[in-house]
Amino acid sequence: MARTVGVEEELLLVDARSGEPRSLSAAVLALAQARADGDSAFEPELHRQQLEFATEPRTDMRELAQEILRWRAEAAASAAGAGADVVALATAPLAVSPSIGTGERYRWLAERFGLTVQEQLTCGCHVHVSVESDDEGVAVVDRLRPWLPVVLALSANSPFWQGRDTAYGSYRSRVWGRWPMAGPVEVFGSPERYHAQVRALVDTGVLRDRGMVYFDARLSHRYPTVEVRVADVCLDPADAVLLATLVRALVETASRDWRAGNPPDPVGVGVLRLAAWQAGASGLEGPLLHPATMRPEPAPAVLRALLAHVRDALEGSGDLAAAEDGIRRVLERGTGARTQRDALARTGSLHAVVAECVSRTRG
Template identity: 80%
Template sequence: MMVRTVGVEEELLLVDEQSGEPRALSTAVLAFAESRADGDSAFEAELHDQQLEFATEPRADMRELADEILRWRAEAAESAARAGAAVAALATAPLPVSPAIGNGERHRWLAERFGLTAQEQLTGGCHVHVSVNSDDEGVGVLDRIRPWLSVLLAMSANSPFWQGRDSAYASYRSRVWGRWPSAGPVEIFGSAERYHEEVDALVGTGVLRDKGMIYFDARLSHRYPTVEVRVADVCLDPADAALLATLVRGLVETAARSWSDGEPADPVGVGVLRMAAWQAGRSGLEGKLLHPGTMRPEPASDVVGALLAHVRDALEESGDLASTETALKSLLERGTGARSQREALARTGSLRAAVAECVSRTRG
């Protein structure tokens, strides 16, 4: 069996280590990161100056991927410290913030074109790339993983606070991100030709700048031979980011086999998928989720169990089943980043103290 490679992109928040407030220091942090790099830096600027993004190398061994996530989080923390800041794997800023959009030409275009939607997009996601053999296989995968993406969102939920208030959501980032015109779940495409026709039509409207603004929950990467799953919050704990990547690879492998065997994709509609995504963003792993097989509410632990059962064969063949079972058990017991943030606030009575805890948790 050929083991598919996996890469992860994480968007981190730059904060003041004392106050917990976001700091617009990405230019300085990037300069320090580049000065520390042996070769090409893994870090990039994001839309807002209060953020920093890194990307791992493609990895076939998930333990190596987990180690690299830890490495780049540590490198980000070191470079941020030299600039007078800290990094936190938070999908929204808990404390009030006035986001500062970067000076790049693309960023200025987004700010002018999308106004408050762009201004308020200080959100951190986790994007998982999994290699595919062709665009046809990739679209076959996209068509078949649609019902499972909301479960990944629930598992990664890490954005309960917005502008100093509890949003009542586990992933408020998913609600804010959904304001982009191309974001969210999509229809079944059926073929690579149909997928590319749709992307060309969307870009052709002039609403979007280019193919980089195809913000589907999962898409064909326009830069790499991968399926890119974009639905998740950045995870507070690095172990959860590795777990997420492992499950995404399992989903891709399972879907690719189903496509190769000629099995049809589940015809669940986009409207129902939006309901599943809303429920996942609202409750995370607390309460109920929509089961991908029935699209009816069931306890979150049962739905996560269904995901594990769905990808079990692929995980067993890649040697990841036992570690995934252990990691899922841990996640279900301690809860998501959203739960951790709320517990920290309840324990300390301070969002600033909660952010300080998250800074520590970010590095594992």
């Protein structure tokens, strides 16, 4: 049976007329709770200009797609009640002064990390894939490492920051990398070494708890899953489903390699950081570092390599045709970063960019 997969998406709250980010999460969450009659999928986030939802674990990607569309629509309806819109952008194109959410944990973060927290108004997409045990989970985390920059490139949706073009496809990934515990990690080799590393990080006192261990891929501290955390939130909901499809296939492929006795790639953390930087800079508009060689190749060639790497897993879950079609479409129309830049080129207005992206958020 196929592994379950769940998606967490963070969305920006923006003024319905100006498109500027608005600190309305408390009001929108209350409206969402009332609309859901006590069964809401929404949660507050670090900043009051955003909110998050999480899908149920799914095995059928069509059901996952329907749920993502449902919660995006519910978010939009609740936001409308507060005079706002929601938009699936990984950074705010317009200038913003982010406001930290309420609660003791957020206050602690603000005091501990200062400007790093203030500037973390970023929206990501986290994909959870089920694993049977910590042994399997750590084996998967070890073997995912070279492929995660490709996942980032596919999701690139944050070219603008504080009213300026950053020259990156995913500037969110650069902002997120300011956290001292974020990014790629070494090969662990066993659950014992993984958990020892997490304990050592928390014991430094720099982190509040293990929930702040922001590895690019980690064992979830809440669910029996591997959680892949590298992606921007995707503008097109179909791209979120594509990401979930490919991440599940990567997890399944990694597990099969582990069971077959194939060792993980020993590529170092320094090279992985460069691969992630290249993916964040280029998105799909320039070269990526090929996971097998860590040499630059055109993005379409690297995506073909990704499909070849996970083909057996995609065939096993019945997702091969959908994945091939999804990659073809994203290469043709581009990621959210291209959509935003094209909209700015047409209109000359970042306000118009946000307005267009609001409509695209719901597909």
